[in-house]
Amino acid sequence: MNHPPAPIPLTGASDDLLPGRPATLDDLLARRAGTLRASADAAGERGWRPDDDVDWSRLALRLRTAIELGEELLLEIVADDDAPLVIDVAGRTFWWDRPLAEFPARLQTLVISPLEPRGYDPGTAGNDLEPLLWQIAHASFDGGRARWLKPGDRYRLRRWPNLTALPHDAEQVRAMSLLGQAALTAEEFSAIAEIEDDDAVRLLSALSLMGLLRVQPAREATAAPRPVLQPRREGGLFARLRGLFGR
The missing domain is CATH 1.10.10 (Arc Repressor Mutant, subunit A)
Structure with a gap:
């Protein structure tokens, strides 16, 4: 199976926002279309076809590292053409318009970008991160062993x-x-x-x-x-x- 390209950061994201105003989930939604077009163009340059499906392994590995190191990390994840998923690792919370009951196991695109915590205003209280981590892990590594689980441990x-x-x-x-x-x-x-x-x-x-x-x-x-x-x-x-x- 072909693999997707490395994460592609949002380019020019700050230009889309009003100076001095924290970004909201609505702002991220407005930026989504341009981000997906940019990621698809860059992916094509690397020889990756949009019809190749992927899983959530890349996000699982990034979250594992951040959780282990106690990083103060805020991530925006855009899966296919869905609404942005925002994860506050240190706060153990997330924001997503999509219900977890509709969590997609397979994807065609997965774009992971860091956000500036002081520049993001979710507008509402976040959801408990634990159920999302459960879903991500079950949808990663082709349904097998996570890469950090070592034989004999x-x-x-x-x-x-x-x-x-x-x-x-x-x-x-x-x-x-x-x-x-x-x-x-x-x-x-x-x-x-x-x-x-x-x-x-x-x-x-x-x-x-x-x-x-x-x-x-x-x-x-x-x-x-x-x-x-x-x-x-x-x-x-x-x-x-x-x-x-x-x-």
């Missing part, structure tokens, strides 16, 4: 996400309960939770992007005794956990 849940705001199923809740009780590698998590490997890494990727996982790097786990995995579908949840750790 162990993961344990810091706290439960707000499940009332997330699209989820009973299997995911049951799997997350395991991560609340033990630090597991992706492979152990898949085996003990009795879910497919792809489902396991998608869930770990989402929880990780949301900042809900404690990570024990593989190099720190080598000194500890390796758990013995029990076969799938043998006993209940706690029996499988006891089998995992030899208790």
Whole structure:
């Protein structure tokens, strides 16, 4: 699959705004058409065809870095011809006219640009960022393992996400309960939770992007005794956990 070009910053954005007045979401909407035309022209120069579809991986990686470093970052994201999505990383909030229930898994264009925080006035209170991160992670990396999840690392849940705001199923809740009780590698998590490997890494990727996982790097786990995995579908949840750790 061909890949989209690198993020293309907005050019001449400040010229479209009145001097001394903070930009609003309406201002960003007015700039959208010109931005998309510019990004499509530049993409064509790089040999990328507009009919190639992409996912949200580039945004997931940028957000992961910003969250990990605690950046005071405000981003404008234009996906296809949709209304601008604005994310305040430090404030853990976002503004978007599109309901998350209509979140698009695949795209043709994705343009990510930084905004000057002091020059943006959303006009309304932002929405909780956590449900958006859940959606972005599930729609990134072709549905597989996030690039920052390293083989051999162990993961344990810091706290439960707000499940009332997330699209989820009973299997995911049951799997997350395991991560609340033990630090597991992706492979152990898949085996003990009795879910497919792809489902396991998608869930770990989402929880990780949301900042809900404690990570024990593989190099720190080598000194500890390796758990013995029990076969799938043998006993209940706690029996499988006891089998995992030899208790």
